[in-house]
Amino acid sequence: MYERKIPELLDCGLAVAIKVIGGKWKAWIIDCIRREIRRPSGIHKEMHEVAPRIINLHLKELEDHGIIFKKIYAEIPARVEYWFTDVGSSILPVIDVLEKWGNDNKEYINRSHENYQSETCVFKRETA
Amino acid sequence: MYERKIPELLDCGLAVAIKVIGGKWKAWIIDCIRREIRRPSGIHKEMHEVAPRIINLHLKELEDHGIIFKKIYAEIPARVEYWFTDVGSSILPVIDVLEKWGNDNKEYINRSHENYQSETCVFKRETA
């Protein structure tokens, strides 16, 4: 486990929320589980461009944050499934809001990003 | 400017949204501007625990993403103010949703984080 050198500021609700869903692949993983792709192997298959190790790390974090929990079936061979906790379920609509905003504005955001036009608007003061 | 070696995936709305507001101090900066602390010096004062350089970098990013824009008054000495663009304003309610979820759940999230109880629930399959 990596040990932080600078303490996190977690008073701010937004910081907490982003900590939980801000990881690089968190959203995709959450989306898998939401679509009932619950088993590690299934998630690995769905996200084949991401290394299994990475997905496992993110799953562990989501678990540590209490967003998902693990069901280990006492079968042989063992079967594992991830399910949302109540708090985990409660973040889904929040993600939807974010997702919608992003989709509505992604062309704009990415355009601004490219153009990079620092032609900063210059104004005279009206109240001279 | 840092040049990415791994391309970003920006099809996903959520990735875009987090790219925009996910920076370490973005939320605080946005909150300043929302509270009409618009001038760099004012923001620096408000966020005195953060180095001015860092704030400037984040401001630049917000500007590049088209969330805020810069008004440079043709006064002497020059005065600068940051204002939200229309798209910038449209993200404020989104941030509120995130902030609310975070505040409602931060004790829970931080508790889970500490406990770290990987006592994974074990189940027998009901349908044996």
Next chain:
DNA sequence: CTGCACAGGGAAAAATTTTTCCCCCTCCAT
């Protein structure tokens, strides 16, 4: 016995973001 699906993790490298340390400029008041 070999190979494959399944679940998982240590260690180190690479990539990225954040931070520190200094530097530049202009104007204005002392």
Next chain:
DNA sequence: ATGGAGGGGGAAAAATTTTTCCCTGTGCAG
């Protein structure tokens, strides 16, 4: 002519996150 407010940025270090590589098991089918 010195200092401070006000706006800004380069370069490198430090911190953090992401990635790669490789290794550990079990059980089951050929």
